[in-house]
Amino acid sequence: MTPFSQYKGWVAEGGVHNALIVSGPVVQRPKGSINQGLMHVADIMPTLLSIAGTSYPQTSSDGKAMPPLIGKPWNDMLAGRAESPRTERDYLAWEVFGNRAVRQGEWKLRWQYKPFGKGDWELFNVTSDPAERKDLAAERPDKLREMIALWDNYALTNNVILPNRSVFETLEDQLPPR
Numbered sequence: 001m002t003p004f005s006q007y008k009g010w011v012a013e014g015g016v017h018n019a020l021i022v023s024g025p026v027v028q029r030p031k032g033s034i035n036q037g038l039m040h041v042a043d044i045m046p047t048l049l050s051i052a053g054t055s056y057p058q059t060s061s062d063g064k065a066m067p068p069l070i071g072k073p074w075n076d077m078l079a080g081r082a083e084s085p086r087t088e089r090d091y092l093a094w095e096v097f098g099n100r101a102v103r104q105g106e107w108k109l110r111w112q113y114k115p116f117g118k119g120d121w122e123l124f125n126v127t128s129d130p131a132e133r134k135d136l137a138a139e140r141p142d143k144l145r146e147m148i149a150l151w152d153n154y155a156l157t158n159n160v161i162l163p164n165r166s167v168f169e170t171l172e173d174q175l176p177p178r
Contacts, residue, residue: 005132011094011101011110012132022078026051029080037084038103040092042071050075093154098163102151108132109147113166121148 004013020039029035049056050073057066072085086092091104099117101110106127113119123137123144137144154160 003131011096011099013130027078035083037077038086040071043074043085045069046071046073091150093151095160098166102147107147113168
């Protein structure tokens with residue numbers, strides 16, 4: 001995933017940044033164009049529902065309430081009218097193996113277990129620093145607090161349970177420093 005930091009299975013850009021080729025009659029963007037918008041795999045379902053002209057069911061076939069869709073349709077982006085289905089205020093958050101991250105616009109907050117992270121929050125401007133090399137947490141405490149509040153809201157809303165131990169905790173003294 002060069003030039004991004006780390007690789008699949010981690011919350012750094014190398015673990016979450018990926019390419020997707022989309023083609024079909026709804027795509028009105030120039031052939032070969034590259035979109036840099038903030039998109040998520042969860043956006044595929046609402047996009048396909050919208051293209052098919054149908055809606056997401058409120059209940060399952062056995063009458064149970066369906067969970068809400070968290071994605072946003074790509075219709076305007078595919079039609080060439082927008083670069084992203086999200087505004088600068090929208091955010092995405094996720095957790096993998098206790099490591100966690102929030103992305104909002106050009107900002108990304110991540111927390112990773114040592115030795116692969118600091119074991120504390122790191123803040124990056126992924127537009128100017130896509131490889132996540134310069135941690136801006138100390139320089140931008142205001143943005144850090146704002147992004148942590150987004151994580152806290154996400155974790156509360158989605159009942160995120162973080163582990164109190166990591167499979168990596170014994171590796172810190174065995175691996176070279178990052």
